Amino acid sequence: MSIEERRRFSRVSFHATTHISQGNNQCQAELCDISLKGVLLTPSSECTLDPTDLITVSIRLADDAEIVMQTRQARHDGETLGLICESIDVESISHLRRLIELNLGDPNASERELSELMGD
Numbered sequence: 759m760s761i762e763e764r765r766r767f768s769r770v771s772f773h774a775t776t777h778i779s780q781g782n783n784q785c786q787a788e789l790c791d792i793s794l795k796g797v798l799l800t801p802s803s804e805c806t807l808d809p810t811d812l813i814t815v816s817i818r819l820a821d822d823a824e825i826v827m828q829t830r831q832a833r834h835d836g837e838t839l840g841l842i843c844e845s846i847d848v849e850s851i852s853h854l855r856r857l858i859e860l861n862l863g864d865p866n867a868s869e870r871e872l873s874e875l876m877g878d
Contacts, residue, residue, distance in 0.1 A: 769793045770861035777816040780807050787839070789817055794854060796829065796842040809834065813841060819857065825850045 769791045776789045776799060785805035790798040797815055807813055809831040817825040827850060829841035846854070 769798070770858055772857065772861065774817050774819070777818075778805065778807070779814045779816075780811055783807065790838060792817070792825075792854065792857070794843070794851075794858065796832065796840065797827075799839045799841065800837060801839050807831065807839075812844060815841060819853060823853050825853050825857075 770793070771791045772789060774789045776787045776797075778785055778787050778799065778801065783806065785802050787799040787801040787805065790800060792798075797817075799815075801807075813829045813831065815825075815827050815829050819825065825846075827846040828844045830844055831839065832842045833840040
């Protein structure tokens with residue numbers, strides 16, 4: 759079974775400059791894709807993170823819209839960084855749900871995924 763077949767949450771390709779922080783360590787990253795369960799990033803070269811600590815991810819969508827989530831490192835292959843969402847506030851999950859809904863073109867799909875996420 760491939761990773762795509764095992765994946766329960768749709769990933770949408772969405773490119774945005776993203777701010778990541780861990781304690782006093784802060785850096786920029788390019789968002790590659792996003793799902794209700796996490797993000798895939800390409801961090802800047804000067805970014806050094808402790809893989810065992812929480813990482814705050816902030817994605818600016820517009821002047822007044824931002825997705826902020828607490829994540830943990832799932833994988834790092836030297837170029838990309840896969841992060842699993844540990845917690846997200848209500849406003850951020852609303853923005854994320856709408857972003858996924860718009861990119862999937864199917865509001866029912868995002869609703870099913872959100873229900874599945876709440877069941878985890």
